[in-house]
Amino acid sequence: MTSHAGLMVVFAFFVSVVFGTLMRDEPREQFRFGARLFAAFVVGGIALGWLLYPLPL
């Protein structure tokens, strides 16, 4: 739970819920937008992690 990846997922969840609720009015749209945001956060975070893996060279 307190691993870097675990905390990133929890952080992404909280931020996605708030932004999904803030940016859309209909509950269905809120869920869809929040889920897309959550996926983007997690996939983006993992991709960035792998990109930075060889650093420092």
Next chain:
Amino acid sequence: MRATTADREQSAIYTYLICLAAWAIPGAGHLLLGRVQKGVTFLVTLTLMFAFGLWLQGRLFPIELSQPLVALAALADLGIGIPFFIARAMGAGAGRVVALTYEYGNAFLIVAGLMNMLVVLDAFDIAQGRK
């Protein structure tokens, strides 16, 4: 003409009261404006995120003008409203620099405060009739 001016003043006071409530208790602005689903979501999510930051041993920064970055972090922390003062009163948020999760805790506390500021702006827009 006088009535119109008085109405405007009353409307402005109402808007600022909504914003004050929205800042003090996350989601309260939306609840007062009748947006119950949004208000409850903000109340639960932002409060949980703030509590999570405290659990991760993050620090509630003091306002130190001699250290601008600390002062900015303190302003962001204050964005969450009353939970900030409750945590302070309970002795939470001292922050343990050597804890593994210290920086993560800070990120949770700061972002919870900043997102509540966005929620206040949203409540302001709704109260003004823009949404």
